[in-house]
Each structure stands twice: as structure tokens, then as C-alpha cells.
Amino acid sequence: MEPQTVLVTGAAGFIGFHTAARLLERGDRVIGLDNLNDYYDVRLKEARLTRLTTFDRFRFVRMDLADRAGIKQVFAESQFRKVVHLAAQAGVRYSLVNPHAYTDSNIEGFLSILEGCRHNGIEHLVFASTSSVYGGNTRMPFSVHDNVDHPVSLYAATKKANELMAHCYAHLYRIPCTGLRFFTVYGPWGRPDMALFLFTKAMLEGKPIEVFNHGQMQRDFTYIDDIVEGVVRALDRPAQPDPRWSGDQPDPSLSNAPYRLYNIGNHQPVPLLRFIEVLEQTLGLKAEKRLLPLQPGDVPATYADVEDLTRDVGFKPSTSIETGIARFVQWYREYYAV
Structure with missing residues (x-):
């Protein structure tokens, strides 16, 4: 595939950093955007960025998504054709x-990104959603073909709004x-507010x-490398109208617009106590x-049906918690020198 220029928002974040690194490693140019807010330790975000800036094909823009004029300018001035919106x-x-x-971030900020895409001929927007949208659903595994109209947190409601x-x-x-509906992502360079980081x-x-x-x-629990593989594969396959769509069969995942939803x-599903047990052993x-x-x-529980992802991008996550936790712990000990 020809090298391309991609805007990655949230580039100093956990998933954004890993995604930007993967794109850079394969030869793409990346414009990374992040506001470096203090929701968690900014030094961790800066350390991730430091690793990205070793690539000469990486450019960083510090900006808030809610800065409408600024986002408009980034889209107008930069020659990127694809956007991975993870902020x-x-x-x-x-x-x-x-x-x-x-x-502010998930509604207003997302609208700024959509408007940027609209006015600048963007060829594909890949954006982060979350397993939290399944809310009160009890039918397992969670499927993108299920209705998700009963969120149980405002965070989930804003992500459902993003999909709409x-x-x-x-x-x-x-x-x-x-x-992309992400399911409990963990791994090296992870977020300090997530269970594995807090427990360790x-x-x-x-x-x-x-x-x-x-x-x-x-x-x-989904290991970061599996998440990134799914993101990059989805990015390389711009959404098309679904030939299975039918107006008289409302299926939330099908559309006659160029629109797709996937679980990653x-x-x-792993019992939390088993997850803790593996961490104790590690x-x-x-x-x-x-x-x-x-x-x-x-x-109480999340469980992803990934059939659509597997069918369309030819990949499904498979890293075991034993492998993933060991890699996280190794990173944590090195990074914090413990």
C-alpha cells in the first residue's frame, strides 16, 4: 500500500499512541493531535509523544477538539485523506x-471532526466507540446487530451519539x-485509571x-496490539453501503450509507478474579x-461478538491475558523502575 498521511486524534493517549506508532512503522505520515489534558498524569502522555517524535514522518499539533477554528485550520492546511479519531x-x-x-470533547469535539471531514474531502473516518454503549443489554455476546438504546452512563450516551x-x-x-466499539483495552503504556494499572x-x-x-x-479484556491491528485494517477498508440493508428490516449495523460498526x-470474557489471579502470578x-x-x-459483564470484524477485515483478537498481563507488567516495571 502507498504511504499516506493520516490524522490521528488523541495521539498522546493509550490507543492513539500505539495506532500512530503502527502507522509510522509501516511508512505512513502521521499528524498527531492531542490537548494533553490532565485527566491523568500528563508526564505519561509526554513520554508517549517523545517516542513518536523520533519518527521524522510525525508532526504533533497540541489542540483541543472544542477549538472549532483551530480544528478547521488543521484540516484545511494539512494534506491528509484519512482520519483516525481516538481523542x-x-x-x-x-x-x-x-x-x-x-x-465538550465527545459531542462538540466530534462535530468539529465531522465538519472537517465534510469540507475537506476526507476518504475515510475511523472513530472510537465503546462496549459501554451496550449498557443494560444482557444478551451475550454483545452484537453490533443489537439495539443499544439503553446506556447506563453519560460516557456511553455520548459514544452512542457519536455513532448516530x-x-x-x-x-x-x-x-x-x-x-469501532472497543472492549476493555489493556497493555503497555496503558491508562492509569484502568483496572490493570490500578491493581499493579x-x-x-x-x-x-x-x-x-x-x-x-x-x-x-482486549490486548492493545489486537486493538491496533483492528483499527489499521478497518482504516485500509473504507466503509461501503451494505448490500444487505433493507428499510423494512431495521438492523442498527446495516445502512445504505457508507457506514460500518464493528466490535473489537x-x-x-474473563472473570475479574481470574484476571487478578494471573496478575498475582505474574x-x-x-x-x-x-x-x-x-x-x-x-x-457486570462484557463479551464481544466479532463475526462482522472477522468477515470484513480478516482478523480477530487472540492475545491471552497471560501474555498480555506479562507484557504490561514488564513495561510497568521498566517505566517506573520498580
């Missing part, structure tokens, strides 16, 4: 504390748009770990568990 205010629990951060907004732009302006830090410091829903949780998950430490009730906005 967002993430996290279910924080949306209970600071809801406006979610509407993207479909609207795909329909009106024929911009190919692909939405606490255990190495000899502190108890907080285990919600008294440990009765299952997550489709390991399609192997660290050679026993965790002291503080068992707590289910947090508001959280769901």
Missing part, C-alpha cells in the same frame, strides 16, 4: 463527576465512516486493591482485596 473524554466513573467534560452523528454525515455527505500499582506498593461488584465481574474484543505477589458493590454506570 475523547474516556471513563465511565469520571462521567458521574464531570459530565460537561464529556459533552457519524451515520448522519455518512448519509448526507457520503463520507465513509467506521465506528497498588500491589507493588503493598496496598489493597478495590474489587467492584464483590469480584462478580467479567470483562472481554477478545470474544473471551508479579509474584498476593493481592489484598477490598470487595465493594457495583459502581453506578458500570455493567
Whole structure:
């Protein structure tokens, strides 16, 4: 494939950093955009960026998505044809504390990106959604063909809104748009607010770990390299109208617009207590568990149906938690020198 220029938003973030690195490694040019906000340790974001700036094909733009004029200028001045939009205010629990951060970034910011795509002939927009959109669904595994009209957190509601907004732009302006519902992503350079990071830090410091829903949780933990593989493969296949679409058979995943939705998950839900057990074995430490009730906005289980992804891009995640956790712990020990 010919080298291309790609805009990656959230380039200093966990998934954005890994995606930008993969694109650079294969020879693409990347314009990385991030506002470096302080939702978590900015030094970690800066350390990720430092690794990206070793590539001469990488250019960094520090900007907030809500800066309409700035985003408009980035699109107008830069010669990129594809966009991977990963910047967002993430996290279910924080949306209970600071809801406006979610509407500013995930609604207003996403609209700025859509408008940029609309006015600059973008050939494909790939954007991050989340398994959280499945909300109150109890039918397992979660399928993109299921209705997701019952979110249980504002974060999930903003991501569902992103899917609807993207479909609207795909329909009106024929911009190919692909939405990716990520399932509990973990791995090296991960986010400090995620379970694996929190558990590892606490255990190495000899502190108890907080285990919600008294440990009765299952997550489709998905290793970062698998996520990135899915993102890049989707990016290389611009969405097309689905020939199976029929107006009298409403299926949320099918459309006569150039629009696609995929789950990216390991399609192997793991009990949280098993996840902790593997971490204990990897660290050679026993965790002291503080068992707590289910947090508001959280769901007890996630499980991805990845059939559509496998069929269309020829890939499904497969990294085991034993391998993934070991790689994370190795990175954590090196990065924090513990």
C-alpha cells in the first residue's frame, strides 16, 4: 500500500499512541493531535509523544477538539485523506463527576471532526466507540446487530451519539465512516485509571486493591496490539453501503450509507478474579482485596461478538491475558523502575 498521511486524534493517549506508532512503522505520515489534558498524569502522555517524535514522518499539533477554528485550520492546511479519531473524554466513573467534560470533547469535539471531514474531502473516518454503549443489554455476546438504546452512563450516551452523528454525515455527505466499539483495552503504556494499572500499582506498593461488584465481574479484556491491528485494517477498508440493508428490516449495523460498526474484543470474557489471579502470578505477589458493590454506570459483564470484524477485515483478537498481563507488567516495571 502507498504511504499516506493520516490524522490521528488523541495521539498522546493509550490507543492513539500505539495506532500512530503502527502507522509510522509501516511508512505512513502521521499528524498527531492531542490537548494533553490532565485527566491523568500528563508526564505519561509526554513520554508517549517523545517516542513518536523520533519518527521524522510525525508532526504533533497540541489542540483541543472544542477549538472549532483551530480544528478547521488543521484540516484545511494539512494534506491528509484519512482520519483516525481516538481523542475523547474516556471513563465511565469520571462521567458521574464531570459530565460537561464529556459533552465538550465527545459531542462538540466530534462535530468539529465531522465538519472537517465534510469540507475537506476526507476518504475515510475511523472513530472510537465503546462496549459501554451496550449498557443494560444482557444478551451475550454483545452484537453490533443489537439495539443499544439503553446506556447506563453519560460516557456511553455520548459514544452512542457519536455513532448516530457519524451515520448522519455518512448519509448526507457520503463520507465513509467506521465506528469501532472497543472492549476493555489493556497493555503497555496503558491508562492509569484502568483496572490493570490500578491493581499493579497498588500491589507493588503493598496496598489493597478495590474489587467492584464483590469480584462478580467479567470483562472481554482486549490486548492493545489486537486493538491496533483492528483499527489499521478497518482504516485500509473504507466503509461501503451494505448490500444487505433493507428499510423494512431495521438492523442498527446495516445502512445504505457508507457506514460500518464493528466490535473489537477478545470474544473471551474473563472473570475479574481470574484476571487478578494471573496478575498475582505474574508479579509474584498476593493481592489484598477490598470487595465493594457495583459502581453506578458500570455493567457486570462484557463479551464481544466479532463475526462482522472477522468477515470484513480478516482478523480477530487472540492475545491471552497471560501474555498480555506479562507484557504490561514488564513495561510497568521498566517505566517506573520498580
